[in-house]
Amino acid sequence: MSSFFTTPASQKKREREDGLIAQSSQKKKKVANGAANSKSLNRKTARDESVSGSGSEDDETPQIAHDDEPLSSESESEDETGAERRLRxxxxxxxNIKGETETVGFDAEEIDRDLIAERLIEDAAATKGRLYRHIASGLDFSSAVKTFFRADTQTTTSVAVCPPYAYTVSKDITLIKWELPTPTKPPPQIKKKKKATAKPPPPARRRPIKLLYTRGNKNETRNPKYQHHTADILTVAASSDGKYVATGGADKRLIIWSAADFKPLRIFPQHRDAVTSLAFRRGTNQLYSSSKDRTIKTWSLDELGYMETLFGHQDEVVDIAALSLEQCVSVGARDRTARLWKVVEESQLVFRGGGTSEKRQMNPRGSLTNGEMATVRTSYAEGSIDRVAMIDEETFVTGSDNGSISLWSLHKKKPVFTVPVAHGLDPALKPEEASAEEVPDPKVPGAPQPRWITALATVPYSDLILSGSWDGRLRVWKISEDKKRLEVVGVLGGAQAEAERDGNVNGLETRDGEPPEEDRETSVRGIINDIEIFERGDRGKDSLCVVIATGKEHRLGRWKTLQGKNGACIFEVPHKQAGEPAMMEVKGADMDSSQNQSKT
Known part of the structure; x- marks a missing residue:
């Protein structure tokens, strides 16, 4: 058997020569074929020229160039390069675009708003998880339209929104789905004719429509196969795709419902105590749950399965918040810490509170010799951090039982800024109310106490913050441009209260617990237990919608009872008109200046 190494050299040489001869013959055939093709092409062009030139010059008709046809010539395409052709x-x-805009016309402001560069900058900031929108100054909170609707027979503990639907839960084990009304723009004004034959259009619907309703049963506590809650429902959350609704209750259950028909898809009994708060990771079906068992658990609703448990808090975890990144922020009540959990890295950042909230009060009886008024400084220790809301991936706010709202950054372990006694003070109890004695000691009631921050909400990646308590006002705050201060914007749903007019700088209510007479029409009666915010239109161009849950009792207990309403309320916040002045700040609520003065 022969191979390359055993073949004689003479035979190898003959094989190479034969291969070269075959290649040369193929090249000659190609050249000959090319020459023949060129000759036939020359004959064809000559024949065409003879046919075109056979007519007389009088019969020639000039060619008309249409605007729709592209102007291209062989002479230009022969000499120009590819880059020059693209430039041309x-x-x-x-x-062509310039000609079209000159004939049709355009709005320069609209084009400037929709510039691609601006959109790219905003999208890049959103993907990085940073605050990039400043919308608080452009909203008219004093003109917000309020619509109250009764949701349940008992205290509404939480509300969740997935436009155009809202979900409310209450202490009577009720879950309700509502269809929110869409505000209609007023029609253009038309001059009325003398004889109006057409009927006026019906008024726009303002109240939500109840679509679905389900209620649990407290008598089924010992039935493990019962597909519902058996105790108070404390929290609710809705996925962004509108497929799932999650509820958590005092019965230690986390239930995943189908949003379309309220069919229970899965019941998770892993928590060892009441489920206090739920939060979806933005744009996904990953769910975070917090509980009184001091743990946080993560769930994947795509697989309807449990993922992992996060440990670290030393007391009940009462609230949790999350945005786009795979991380969440929680607050641990009386351990006075806020913790940011990095789920992927399996680490946590601890932010410690527990400071005091200072308040300066004018003392009308302590007038000085020079006519000035003496000031009395009161401090309220922070006993529990109850609420948290994320602004962006690096900034969040918390609310405490001493009435303070704190701004936090990932780069500092202490608050960047604190607003003390943000919702004012409750008046001191009367001696007969605080004691069972027939003749009680006048010193028994003590000093007035601050109102807790019972609800917090933000518009993600913007400078807008809303806070609630039981003072009857939903207060609006904004973050300064340097992200180092919280500034007062006003009160949602009406003009500022007139309580400060009588020297009541702390916004104290009257003795009977009712808000002042001047502010009763615009106040929200009861305890604000939860707040949800969403924007209408493309990037919030139409309006801002705020949905709140109110009740006579606090969502986690019955130690505070007010003469309020159990239900929910909607506020439609329009944008300010061009040239309209900014809203007046609320007197008595801007405590940061006094705080800074006391520090200096």
Whole structure:
């Protein structure tokens, strides 16, 4: 058997020569074929020229160039390069666009708003998880339209929104799905004719429509196969795709419902105590749950399965918040810490509170010799951090039982800024109310106490913050441009209260617990237990919608009872008109200046 190494050299040489001869013959055939094709092409062009030139010059008709046809010549395409050709086509395209805009016309402001560069900058900031929108100054909170609707027979503990639907839960084990009304723009004004034959259009619907309703049963506590809650439902959350609704209750259950028909898809009994708060990771079906068992658990609703448990808090975890990144922020009540959990890295950042909230009060009886008024400084220790809301991936706010709202950054372990006694003070109890004695000691009631921050909400990646308590006002705050301060914007749903007019700088209510007479029409009666915010239109161009849950009792207990209403309320916040002045700040609520003065 022969191979390359055993073949004689003479035979190898003959094989190489034969291969070279075959290649040369193929090249000759190609050249000959090319020459023949060129000759036939020359004959064809000559024949065409003879046919076209056979007519007389009088019969020639000039060719008309239409605007729709592209102007291209063989002479230009022969000499120009590819880059020059692209440049010429781009210039021609811009000229065509310029001609169209000159004939049709355009709005320069609208084009400036929709510039691609601006959109790219905003999208890049959103993907990085940073605050990039400043919308608080452009909203008219004093003109917000309020619509109250009764949701349940007992205290509404939480509300969740997935436009155009809202979900409310209450202490009577009720879950309700509502369809929110869509505000209609007022029609253009038309001059009325003398004889109006057409009927006026019906008024726009303002109240939500109840779509679905389900209620649990407290008598089924010992039935493990019962597919519902058996105790108070404390929290609710809705996925962004509108498929799932999650509820958690005092019965230690986390239930995943189908949003379409309220069919229970899965019941998770892993928590060892009441489920206090739920939060979806933005744009996904990953769910975070917090509980009184001091743990946080993560769930994947795509697989309807449990993922992992996060440990670290030393007391009940009462609230949790999350945005786009795979991380969440929680607050641990009386351990006075806020913790940011990095789920992927399996680590946590601890932010410690527990400071005091200072308040300066004018003392009308302590007038000085020079006519000035003496000031009395009161401090309220922070006993529990109850609420948290994320602004962006690096900034969040918390609310405490001493009435303070704190701004936090990932780069500092202490608050960046604190607003003390943000919702004012409750008046001191009367001696007969605080004691069972027939003749009680006048010193028994003590000093007035601050109102807790019972609800917090933000518009993600913006400077807008809303807070609630039981003072009857939903207060609006904004973050300064340097992200180092919280500034007062006003009160949602009406003008500022007139309580400060009588020297009541702390916003104290009257003795009977009712808000002042001047503010009763615009106040929210009861305890604000939860707040949800969403924007209408493309990037919030139409309006801002705020949905709140109110009740006579606090969502986690019955130690505070007010003469309020159990239900929910909607506020439609329009944008300010061009040239309208900014809203007046609320007197008595801007405590940061006094705080800074006391520090200096």
């Amino acid at each position: 086509l781009a210039e021609q395209y811009l000229e």
